[in-house]
Every structure is written in C-alpha cells, then in structure tokens.
Amino acid sequence: MTRTISVIQKKGGCGKSTLIISLASILAGEGHNVIIPDTDTLHSSSLWAQQEISGRGSIDYLRETNDNAITNLLQEVRSTYDYTLVDTAGFNSRIAGFIAVESDLVLIPCTTTISDIAGAIDTQRFLSKLSDKIGKPIKSTVVRMDFDRGTRNVEDITNELSNEPDLQVLDAVLWHTTTFKTAMNTGEPIKARAKIYTQELVRELRAKDLIPPAIIRKAAA
Ligand SMILES: Nc1ncnc2c1ncn2[C@@H]1O[C@H](COP(=O)(O)OP(=O)(O)O)[C@@H](O)[C@H]1O
Ligand SMILES: [Mg+2]
Incomplete structure (x- = not known):
C-alpha cells in the first residue's frame, strides 16, 4: 500500500510545496502520523511544518539535501509514519531519481503555464x-x-496533457484559491475551499487505490 508520496516536477513554482502541505493537513487531520522530508533548500514545506500550531495533527519534518543519504532515510521513516510526503526542488538533481525510486506514488503538479505543461511531460x-532502468513500475499522476x-x-x-503516453491526470483539481497561500504563510492547516479541493x-487517490484507506485507530483504553 502507498505510504511514500513525493512531488516531482521539472518546472519550479508549479505548486509542489502547496500540494505537500495540503495533503499533510488532510492526512494528519484524519489522525495519521505524517512526516515531510523536505529536500528543497528553500524549505517551504518544512518552514510550514516547523510552526507550532495546535489542532494540526501529527506532522513531523526533516531536511535532507544529500543524495547519498536520502534512500536510507526514506526507508527508515517508512516504518514509523503512516505517510511520508517528500517535497523536492524538481528533477534536475540526482536526488529526485533516488526519491522517485523510493516512492509508492509520484505526484506531478502542473499549473496552466506552457512551461509547466512541458515540465509535466518531461517529468513523466x-x-x-x-x-x-530499475525494472520496476513507478506510479505517477499529474495534479492540476x-x-x-x-x-x-x-x-x-x-x-494536451492527455496526448502524452503514460501520463495520467487526476480528475480532482486544486483550483485557484488564496486559501492555499494563507495556509502556507500562517502555518495553519488548509481551510475553506483549499480543504474541500484537497x-x-x-478521495480520488483512495478510490483509485493510489493511497491506502484511512486508518481507524481505536482510542487508547
Ligand atoms: N491552487 C492554488 N491556488 C492559489 N495559489 C496556488 C495554488 N497552488 C499553488 N499556488 C501558489 O503558487 C505559488 C507556487 O507554489 P509552491 O507550492 O511554492 O510551488 P513549488 O513548491 O513547486 O515551487 C505559491 O505562491 C502558491 O501559493
Ligand atoms: Mg517548493
């Protein structure tokens, strides 16, 4: 079952970190233990995770930019957390390949710019x-x-995206709403429309068996 989900896109500014903090908000809000390994030196998603905000659920983070360390690290955290959500700086670095190999699912964010569309196709x-090369399928899908x-x-x-062989596009869209920006800037979990879209x-990722069903934990006796 899927546990390690990464965001990879050749083009920057396509919403990788936004997607990571949004998924973290929903999955931790359901009661899952989530960790965000942030491999981008900009630290967008880990700065969000770092903020002490009550009511956000269990969200840890770590920072790692060393491509020789990332594989072991992702394998280690896998057994501790329900979901590992890996943020990246794109794919023009060796580390993205190592992360993709360890991912059960790679999400490819894509906005409406020509360079994002080209970037999504290149990423696929x-x-x-x-x-x-590794002789193993890597599941991936575009998120608009x-x-x-x-x-x-x-x-x-x-x-245009659908013309590319092997490239899947999810029906769900994280439509434009400033509530995504608000969450990123305040460290709050996503709210309002951003929450509904995510x-x-x-729901679609679960319906398509791309991520595991929600875990229902019994309350401690
Ligand atoms: N659905 C959305 N609605 C509004 N703004 C968005 C949405 N998705 C992304 N953005 C904005 O786009 C910008 C780039 O997003 P970011 O997640 O930082 O991209 P990346 O991590 O790929 O560089 C940010 O300002 C973010 O708030
Ligand atoms: Mg980012």
Whole structure:
C-alpha cells in the first residue's frame, strides 16, 4: 500500500510545496502520523511544518539535501509514519531519481503555464525512463494546480496533457484559491475551499487505490 508520496516536477513554482502541505493537513487531520522530508533548500514545506500550531495533527519534518543519504532515510521513516510526503526542488538533481525510486506514488503538479505543461511531460518521460532502468513500475499522476474554474484553459491543457503516453491526470483539481497561500504563510492547516479541493483529491487517490484507506485507530483504553 502507498505510504511514500513525493512531488516531482521539472518546472519550479508549479505548486509542489502547496500540494505537500495540503495533503499533510488532510492526512494528519484524519489522525495519521505524517512526516515531510523536505529536500528543497528553500524549505517551504518544512518552514510550514516547523510552526507550532495546535489542532494540526501529527506532522513531523526533516531536511535532507544529500543524495547519498536520502534512500536510507526514506526507508527508515517508512516504518514509523503512516505517510511520508517528500517535497523536492524538481528533477534536475540526482536526488529526485533516488526519491522517485523510493516512492509508492509520484505526484506531478502542473499549473496552466506552457512551461509547466512541458515540465509535466518531461517529468513523466524522466520517470518512465527511470522505471525501465530499475525494472520496476513507478506510479505517477499529474495534479492540476491553480487552475481557474470554468475557463477554456482547463479543457485545452487537460487535452494536451492527455496526448502524452503514460501520463495520467487526476480528475480532482486544486483550483485557484488564496486559501492555499494563507495556509502556507500562517502555518495553519488548509481551510475553506483549499480543504474541500484537497479532500476531493484524497478521495480520488483512495478510490483509485493510489493511497491506502484511512486508518481507524481505536482510542487508547
Ligand atoms: N491552487 C492554488 N491556488 C492559489 N495559489 C496556488 C495554488 N497552488 C499553488 N499556488 C501558489 O503558487 C505559488 C507556487 O507554489 P509552491 O507550492 O511554492 O510551488 P513549488 O513548491 O513547486 O515551487 C505559491 O505562491 C502558491 O501559493
Ligand atoms: Mg517548493
């Protein structure tokens, strides 16, 4: 069952860290133990996780930018946490390959820019090649981020992405809403529309067996 989920995209600023903190909010809010290994020197998601905010659930973080250390580290945390959500700086670094190999699922965020679309396609090709090299499938799917609801863009970009073989696109979209930015800036869990969109995403990931069902823990006696 999926436990280690990473975000990888060639293009920066596509919503990788936003997706990580949103998933962390929902999964920890359900009572899961979550860790965010942050491998980006910008530290966006770990700065969010670092803030002492009550009511956010169990979210730990660690920082690691050494590609020789990341594989062991991800294997170690796997047994301790329900979900390992790995943030990256993109795929133009050796570390992204190591992370992809350890991931049960790679999410490829994509906004509405031409460079993001090209980046999502390049990222999928990178993952397909890597998967051939290691002789093991690497599950991956695109998550559309920061799209404006009801615009022609949505259909056009989705069609363009769908033309690429091996590239899957989720139905759920993290539509544009400033509530994602608010969460990132305050350290709060995602709220309002950002929460609804991410809950839809989690529901679809479960319906497609891309992540495990919610764990129901019995209250301590
Ligand atoms: N669905 C969304 N609605 C509004 N803003 C978004 C959304 N997704 C991402 N953003 C914004 O896009 C910018 C880049 O996102 P970020 O997660 O930092 O990207 P990355 O980690 O890939 O560099 C941030 O300002 C973030 O708030
Ligand atoms: Mg980031």
